Amino acid sequence: MSLASYLKSKLIPADIDEHINRIRKPIGSLGYDPWGYNNEVIKYGFSLTRQIYEKYFRVEAHGVENVPAEGPVLIIANHSGQLPIDGLLVGYALASREKQPRIPRAMIERFFPTVPWLGNLLNEFGAVLGDPVNCAKMLANDEAVIVFPEGVRGSGKLYRDRYQLKRFGNGFMHLAMKYKAPIVPVGVVGCEETIPAIANIKPLAKALGIPYAPVAMPVVLPAKVHLNFGPPMYFDDLDIPEELVTERVEQVKAEISRLIDKGLSERKKLF
Amino acid sequence: MTKQRRPHILVTGAAGALAQRVINQLRDHCDLVAVDFREQVYLGDDIPSYCIDFTKRVFEDLFRRYEFDGVIHLGRIQSSQLTRMRRYNANVLGTQKLLDLSHKYGIKRVVVLSTYHVYGAVAYNPALIDESAPLKAAGLSADLVDSVELENLANIYLWRYPELNITILRPCNIVGPGVRNTMSSLLGSENAPVLAGFSPMMQFIHIDDMADAIVKAYRKPVRGVFNVAPEDWVAYQHALRLCGCRRIPIPSIPPVLPNLILKTLKLKSFPSYLTAFFKYPVVIDGRAFAREFDFKPKRPLKEIFRFYRENKRPV
Numbered sequence: 001m002s003l004a005s006y007l008k009s010k011l012i013p014a015d016i017d018e019h020i021n022r023i024r025k026p027i028g029s030l031g032y033d034p035w036g037y038n039n040e041v042i043k044y045g046f047s048l049t050r051q052i053y054e055k056y057f058r059v060e061a062h063g064v065e066n067v068p069a070e071g072p073v074l075i076i077a078n079h080s081g082q083l084p085i086d087g088l089l090v091g092y093a094l095a096s097r098e099k100q101p102r103i104p105r106a107m108i109e110r111f112f113p114t115v116p117w118l119g120n121l122l123n124e125f126g127a128v129l130g131d132p133v134n135c136a137k138m139l140a141n142d143e144a145v146i147v148f149p150e151g152v153r154g155s156g157k158l159y160r161d162r163y164q165l166k167r168f169g170n171g172f173m174h175l176a177m178k179y180k181a182p183i184v185p186v187g188v189v190g191c192e193e194t195i196p197a198i199a200n201i202k203p204l205a206k207a208l209g210i211p212y213a214p215v216a217m218p219v220v221l222p223a224k225v226h227l228n229f230g231p232p233m234y235f236d237d238l239d240i241p242e243e244l245v246t247e248r249v250e251q252v253k254a255e256i257s258r259l260i261d262k263g264l265s266e267r268k269k270l271f
Numbered sequence: 272m273t274k275q276r277r278p279h280i281l282v283t284g285a286a287g288a289l290a291q292r293v294i295n296q297l298r299d300h301c302d303l304v305a306v307d308f309r310e311q312v313y314l315g316d317d318i319p320s321y322c323i324d325f326t327k328r329v330f331e332d333l334f335r336r337y338e339f340d341g342v343i344h345l346g347r348i349q350s351s352q353l354t355r356m357r358r359y360n361a362n363v364l365g366t367q368k369l370l371d372l373s374h375k376y377g378i379k380r381v382v383v384l385s386t387y388h389v390y391g392a393v394a395y396n397p398a399l400i401d402e403s404a405p406l407k408a409a410g411l412s413a414d415l416v417d418s419v420e421l422e423n424l425a426n427i428y429l430w431r432y433p434e435l436n437i438t439i440l441r442p443c444n445i446v447g448p449g450v451r452n453t454m455s456s457l458l459g460s461e462n463a464p465v466l467a468g469f470s471p472m473m474q475f476i477h478i479d480d481m482a483d484a485i486v487k488a489y490r491k492p493v494r495g496v497f498n499v500a501p502e503d504w505v506a507y508q509h510a511l512r513l514c515g516c517r518r519i520p521i522p523s524i525p526p527v528l529p530n531l532i533l534k535t536l537k538l539k540s541f542p543s544y545l546t547a548f549f550k551y552p553v554v555i556d557g558r559a560f561a562r563e564f565d566f567k568p569k570r571p572l573k574e575i576f577r578f579y580r581e582n583k584r585p586v
Contacts, residue, residue: 028503116468
């Protein structure tokens with residue numbers, strides 16, 4: 001037995017191996033897709049995330065069955081907590097669901113591809129550079145795509161602004177309309193408490209070429225996370241002015257806000 | 272002429288393995304003339320072969336003499352060859368001359384070989400880049416300017432002289448037996464440099480499949496620009512592993528460091544101006560070409576890599 005297959009047998013339980021193989025992704029002959037997703041590497045990611053999801057953040061997910069079993073779908077959530085942990089947890093919730101699991105694709109910040117090792121690793125786990133062309137091509141490929149329309153405005157916000165939704169970009173709505181993709185809103189509660197930041201050192205962020213440089217404890221706190229998936233929202237593809245698109249975005253934002261409130265009321269304690 | 276005449280085709284870049292594959296596919300049904308900027312090659316008694324500079328006046332004599340119907344322009348000097356100035360002359364001015372003559376002598380079909388390098392490797396590239404995406408290569412390195420200029424030129428002629436029926440092909444990495452480009456020499460080597468922590472997605476097309484694509488394109492006069500790539504992808508470092516190459520990591524941060532190292536080392540197989548292509552992916556969408564020309568590559572990636580693994584030569 002080679003070292004690689006020995007490690008695989010130790011790190012990837014048979015049920016995960018089978019679970020991932022059951023989800024048929026459109027991949028090439030060597031297990032990759034055009035964005036760098038890799039069917040073998042994701043098994044390690046899935047195995048590790050299971051521990052993080054179940055043991056560390058003890059995630060409670062409700063309504064994950066609201067994500068359609070097939071076809072293009074946009075999973076829209078609030079973004080928080082400095083690191084894209086929320087994307088990882090939302091993705092795992094869908095990939096691990098009992099009935100008709102799907103491996104969704106998360107759109108990530110533009111600076112990740114420039115980070116050695118991490119950029120490639122995220123791609124292998126299915127994360128994709130947050131570019132509208134990427135999102136469009138993936139919806140055309142019938143993928144489930146996780147989008148955080150707040151972008152860095154959401155993930156980089158300070159602890160005192162927790163659970164306040166920042167401005168949503170309109171891009172996701174245009175794509176949802178064009179590709180007739182339903183929108184599944186998700187309210188994430190708990191990630192705000194994982195890395196509470198008290199300030200953002202903008203000059204440092206600029207010097208390092210990163211979106212923000214938070215002043216926070218160098219640990220990820222084990223906050224309990226609640227994910228609430230709402231019912232799918234459908235929008236027609238009529239040619240409407242931007243003003244009306246913004247109104248539709250506001251509807252999604254309101255729904256996410258409702259789901260956040262639901263999560264907050266369900267939460268008994270922070271940790 | 273009432274009698275059915277065999278098509279007369281000018282093929283440039285005849286010294287290259289790709290042109291020779293194309294010539295072999297066409298020689299039974301067409302009268303071919305082969306030219307190359309670099310050297311004269313013997314291709315059999317039935318195919319006149321010339322070593323000629325396209326910018327020289329004698330080049331026109333070939334058009335007068337052979338009454339070509341079509342041109343297959345594969346004679347692009349790669350960025351690893353010649354100096355920047357000579358390459359510009361050959362690729363840009365030479366192509367301009369070729370297209371001018373094609374127009375003057377009533378050529379009905381022109382196929383121009385370009386490269387996916389014209390898109391440029393930048394961190395913000397989406398995957399499955401289609402033909403209408405901007406060409407960012409010129410902003411990356413002056414060594415890629417001639418590739419982009421060649422394309423621009425061909426595009427201008429494509430719209431100005433529709434009767435030329437110009438098709439521009441932008442293939443992904445062409446590899447396989449006989450190919451002498453940068454990627455092929457890397458895959459064929461024992462030790463191959465990589466940028467530490469970067470393993471961009473890449474696409475490879477077997478030289479025989481590419482020759483098929485060119486012949487198919489030539490036979491169907493549909494104008495336009497087309498990417499040519501199979502629907503299969505692999506990370507660069509994974510490809511090296513499958514080819515049996517030992518990977519030699521080069522420090523990748525800060526970004527000036529790899530450039531400095533590569534400029535000092537002057538590795539022919541890993542030139543500094545292509546650094547970005549070993550860092551960021553340029554994944555092109557070849558579906559439009561596949562649809563339009565009914566093209567399906569026949570040689571899988573595993574077969575390509577097996578060839579390199581079994582044919583190692585010392586560096």
